[in-house]
Amino acid sequence: MTLIIMAAAVAATVLIAIFLGPRLRSPQQAAADAAPPPPSQVTATVERRPLSEPLTLRGSVVPGPSVKVVPPVDAIGPDSVVTRVAVHPGDVVRNGTLLAEQAGQPIFGLVLPFRLYRDIAPAMSGPDVREVQKALRKLGYLTPVSGAFDAPTQTALRKFFKAGGYELQPDTADAATSAPVPTAAGDSPKASSAPQVTLKRATIVRLSESGQKVTAVHVKVGDVLTAESVLVELNGKAPFLRVMVAQDKVQLLKKGQTGTVTDEGSTDSATAVIVTVSDKAKTDSVTGALGFAVDLQFRGRVLIAEDRTFRVDINPSGNVKAVLAAPVSALYARADGTTFVLLPTADAKPASEVTVVAGQQAGGWVEIASSVDDKVTEGTVVVVGQQ
Secondary structure: OHHHHHHHHHHHHHHHHHHHHHHOOOHHHHHHHHOOOOOOEEEEEOEEEEOOOOEEEEEEEEOOOOEEEOOOHHHOOOOOEEEEEOOOOOOEEOOOOEEEEEOOEEEEEEEOOOOOOOOEOOOOEOHHHHHHHHHHHHOOOOOOOOOEOOHHHHHHHHHHHHHOOOOOOEOOOOOOOEEEEOOOOOOOOEEEEEEOEOEOHHHEEEEOOOOEEEEEEOOOOOOEOOOOOOOEEEOOOOOEEEEEEOHHHHOOOOOOOEEEEEEOOOOEEEEEEEEEEOOOOEEOOOOOOEEEEEEEEEEOOOOOOOOOOEEEEEOHHHHOOEEEEEEHHHOEEOOOOOEEEEEOOOOOOOOEEEEEEEEEEEOOEEEEEEEHHHOOOOOOEEEEEEO
């Protein structure tokens, strides 16, 4: 009986050891089990890449260049009421085109090298008469180019006005006087039955060239023409963005680079492309800022705000050469100011230090300008941290 009891006790002890043994630890073992695992190194690879960050600037929207046609000086005044507008956006203005009418009188456009500076009356002559004769000849009217406001010139002028729907009024100073008409050699000139006329400079505006497109009309029927009035704009270009850039930054910008334009007041954004980069610093006549003017043309949507500037982010990566670079977190500094990177080892030994000379930084990367014994090259693995 005693043997049976002892055997049962031994069996029970064995069973307790089997089930409780894994759960029984010494204090030293418990502390060791609770300690964190040995740290492992986090690495990255050195690579050759361009280092650049977006260049943030501020710019203002500028109206596109255009040819502004202003009313003749003599067509300005309190009684100069616009009674007709003869052109619309999209129309093509040619030599002889009727632009508008003020107080019932036409305003024609003629291609001239200068504005008319006087009313041209009978018996007058001069360079202004000669240029009017040239403009009439281009319209198909047979006039001499003599510089004299003679009867053939006046006849052509009457026909020109009549073709536009207007009658050129006889000269009020001498409406009954007939202009002499040349005859065959040896004959006395005979009087013309047509009354003499005066070309009023209020009826003519100068055009620089024929075939320009109307992009804006600034007057409407009922307006009174003043010194600030603009009849129409010709060959107008789209608004563009002008940025004034300091000398140390303008070298990073080239024609063709793309930028993101952001209206920080509304968070609207658009894309723009650099079209011109000035090579001389100046004070901009539009913005008043000093620097190098850089103009960007909108692609698609155009942002316009007269009361604020826009933020412009331009990535100069197209102008930056690739350099040997490592993540910024791989660079360490010593007390003496020198810098180094850590190269991992294959065993448990500490990583080895390699002194390097750092260059520029951008986008979380730093240039490795040189390293001791050229140990850091493209593809070198460096330690960036531990986990």
